Each structure stands twice: as C-alpha cells, then as structure tokens.
Amino acid sequence: MANLALHNLTKSYGNTEVLHGISLAVDDGEFVVFVGPSGCGKSTTLRMIAGLEETTSGIIEIGGREVNNLEPKERDIAMVFQNYAIYPHMSVKKNIAFGLRSSKMPKPDKEKRILDVAGILDMVDLLERKPSQLSGGQRQRVAIGRAMVRDPAVFLFDEPLSNLDAQLRTQMRLEIKKLHQRVGNTIIFVTHDQVEAMTMADRIVIMKDGHIQQVGTPEEVFHRPANTFVAGFIGAPSMNLLPGQLDAGGITLAGGRIVPHPLQAPASDVLLGVRPDDLHPDEANPILSGKVTVREPLGSETLIYVETPSGEVIAKADGRTPPQVGETVNLGAAMENLHVFDAQTQQALT
C-alpha cells in the first residue's frame, strides 16, 4: 500500500494538449474518485498512472518512488477496465490466477490467495466457470478479483460499473466500498456519474477539459463548490444560477429584487447560486417569485419549475400540498445556502 502523487502532469496527442498540468496528492488507503464530463481526461490520467500511456511532462510518484519510466507491471498497480477485460478462453480461476503469473509466490500460497480472493468476492462456487457462463455483475467481480490477488499498492478503476444495469450498479458500488474498507488499498476510481462519486469517495476530483476544477470531500464539493462548473455538475437537479449585481446592500437580481447578503466584496456582476433542494415556497422572506410551469412529483417532495425574471428556476415543494401549475409562488432560501460566484471568472466568492 502506498500514497500516490501527481506533479504537474500534462499529456499531448500530437500538438493537442489534453491534460494541462494535473497535480494531486493521494494518501495511503484513500478512495479518490475522478469525475467529470466525457472527454475531460479522466481515463487519460488513469492510464498515465497505470503506465499504459506515456506522460508528456510531469512526475508520477507511487509510494514515494518516481514511476514515470517504469513498465506497468513494475508500478505495483492493478487496473479494472470498463469492459472487464477478463479472458473468455480461461476459467474464472485461471483469470484470477492470471494476476499472479509474474509473482514469485510459491504455488500453494498462490492457491490460497486465489481462494481468499474468491471468498471475499463470494465467487468460490464459480471458479471453474467460463466468463460466458457468468452474469455481468459476476464478470465484473472476476475482473476485480484479478486485480485484488496481487494486493497492489494502488487500484485503478476506469468506469467499472457503467456497463451494469442500475440496480446492479448500486449493489456493486456498495461492494466496492466495502471491499475498500476491508482491504484498505489506495483506490483511484474514474466515473462520469456524480452519484457514484458522491457515494463512494473519500475525496472527489472534479475535472473539466483537462483541468482539475476542485478536489475535496463529497461534503466540500457539494456545499462549497469552487466554481460554477462544480456547482452545476455535482447535485441533481443542478444548482440554479441567477445573474445579479453585488453591492453593499446585497445582490440585486433581474427584476430589481434585492437579496440581502453579508458578502464583503467590491461591487461587481455575480451569479447567485441556490440548489433546488434549498429553494422552497416561502411567503416570509422571498428572494424570487414567478409562475409554476411544470410539476414533477417525486413522492415525498415535488419539483416545481418556476418562471421568474431571472429565468426558469427549479425549487422543491412539499409532496402533499404542492402549488398548482399556473399559480404564482414566492421562493425563499436560508442565507447559508446561498452561493455567490464571480460572473466573470466563475469562481466562488463565498
């Protein structure tokens, strides 16, 4: 087991730079999730850590040792692929044993290790089967097993759950998390699903266009997004962003309504962010008002889409007595749930 450090990593394909200086320190035993939209460079970063892709510049350290010039097998990592990549012509047992091929462990120890892993993954009965006789979830478990037998310093997962159906995904998510608590290896997990990121990670790395946008615990990135991209990316439905002007009295929104805010900053154009979860019908201290255009009942709550002078916003209303479509509602939010971003730089001011 070991920590992992990336120092100013860049990657170019030909003349196009796709990663622009990624720096990150991952502690021993930490579960870090890379999340971001398609094409942002998550897989590329992971593959560079694995040694499958050359680094254009920058340094990768695993366990305090620079690994830039080491072959994948010398880096003490294991990787689980989106397509599982378990060999169809080998039994489950052979597949798992494959991870130990180059290890110098004596044969009985290898056997034991394979059985241990199969036990942890609940696959002892499946060892003699061929991959074609397994379900999707079981195949993915074999892939994880093959990575686990080697007890690598760092596990790398590239969207391992995205080929599974929703229910199985939830289940495997939990299993991987439990597995991590049990074996304790450092894990780097790539996904573009923010729910996966939020539920599994010790820390989330949010990427966009080859840049890291924010690194933080799930709570931090949710409650204190560093910029409008993170604010919009994490959380569903997305945070409402309302254009306004900041001055000493507060934030003036379109339509002239002033939202009091204690922020001390020079007068400027800002975006006021408020999550639908935090925006409710509120007659006492409204910050917005408008007509309800659509209702989406979720059972205990109802999402309402409201046409306001600042554009359409989404808010959450009570599930039992939601406002009617066409009704005019006043919406309010607690001061501590308001986020303010610089309209120019998109960076958080709060």
Place this chain on the structure above:
Amino acid sequence: MVATPDIPRASSAALLSSKPDKRPPNMGQIIRWLLLFIGGVLMIMPIAYMISTSLKWPHEVYNVNLIPEEPTIENYTYVLEDGRFYMWFVNSIIIATITTISNLLFDSLVGYTLCKFRFPGRTIIFIAILSTLMIPTEMLVIPWYLMSQSFGWLDSYWGIMFPGMMTAFGTFLMKQFFESVPDDFIEAARIDGLNELQIWWTVAMPLVKPALAALAIFVFLGNWTAFLWPLIVTNSVDMYTIPVGLSGFGDEADVAWELIMTGAAISTIPTLIVFLIFQRFIIRGVVMAGLKG
C-alpha cells in the same frame, strides 16, 4: 470476423421461420434455387468424375458415363502399391504441414504487430505487404527460381516451401481479426506483467482461433494442391509433391487418367481431415464472451 459467425444464426432463423410459411414459392425464389442447384451440380461434377474415373478400366476412361460399366479397385491397389505415390504423399504432408504452421505463427505475429502497435512506417509496411497480393505467382516463379539456384535450394524441401512460409493474404486476414481483440485485454495483460510475446501467445492468439483455423485450412489446401512452383523447383522424382507426381503418371506416350484420378481421390483425404479438424474452431462468440454482455 463479424460476418462469419453470423451465418449459422441467420440461416437457422430462416429455417425456423420458413416452417409455418405456407405461401407458394415466388419467381425470385425459384430462380435462386435454380441458380444454387446449377452451382451445386457444377461443383460436384468434377469430383464425381474424379471418383468415377478412378474406378474405371483404362479402356473405359474416355467414355463419359458417370457409372463405370465394370467398376474396379485395381487402380487403387496399383497406386497404393507404387512406392512413388507413397513418397510424394509424404513429401506433400511434410511441406503442407510445415508451411501451415509457419503461416499460423508468422502471419499472426506480423498481423498482430501491424494491428496493435503504433510505430513509424507501419502503414507503408502494411501497404507493401498487401501490394504483393497483386503479383501473380506466374510472375514470381522466375525470381524465386534464380534465388533458389544461387542459394542452392533447388530440389529440396526448403526450396519448395520458402515462397509460402508467410503470405500477404494470411497477414492481412490476421490483422483484420486482431482488430476484434479489444485493447483492454492487451493492456490488462500488460499490467498483469506479461511481456509482449506472452501477450500475443496467451491472450491474443486464443481469441482469434477461428481465424487461425480458417487460415490453416487455406494454407494447407493451397500448398497441398500447389503445382507450378513445386514442378519448377524439383528435378528428382523423390522430391515431387503429389500434384507434380500425379501429372507425370503413366508412360511418356499415354497419360494414365484413371491412375491420376485415383491419386487425386486419395489425396483429397488429408484435406478433408484438415478441414474437419479445423472447422470445429470456427465457432462464433469466442471474443465477446469476456466483454460486456
């Protein structure tokens, strides 16, 4: 890759669905059947005549009836007891087997390299290999002969085999099939610590077994029936392959067709065996099983 495995599935589906179909066959279908029937007859006829002729006495050979008037197995006894045929048979087996193994190994090595590695000059090499497909054997035999002569390869196994130890067609076929092996498999093996040769052998090769089987059949048949080059490069009767030997059966004045056909009939047996062995491997769905459903 994709087309081959789909054929059995499609035709079995067609068979199933044709059962409850009571409509009378339409014109298009009739024409199709007719064409297939003619094609079938055209293909079967030479084989039927080969067997029929091998069962005839010499005086009946130029008689076109398919059923011999007085069938005899005299020709078979003669050919099998003739030491020369046995020798040519062994020569052919050795040559076809070694060339087949060589093609399976080297065509797939080169195909794999061209498919899975990016290196400067890769496209040029591929095009160069492909372009040799466009030169007919008839044009190549002269340089081959000169080459064999200067290296002292004339009238030897190696002389017969060397032009076919690797083929552009096989390389192309294998390259296309390796495209169907996902890179993830190869990268996973790389992380698991295999070197590139081990990855090719333990991971990639088992996944293209159907292609290897098809290639084995092609190459074996091609070398088994090769005539022009073995004829040119061999001088002594000892070195002849079956086709070369058979063509000279009989005496100078008179070609003994019944013996040639007998030899030909016997020599189809190994090709049938090769086909039966390898076609088992041409089964669908080997690669996909390890990937997402």
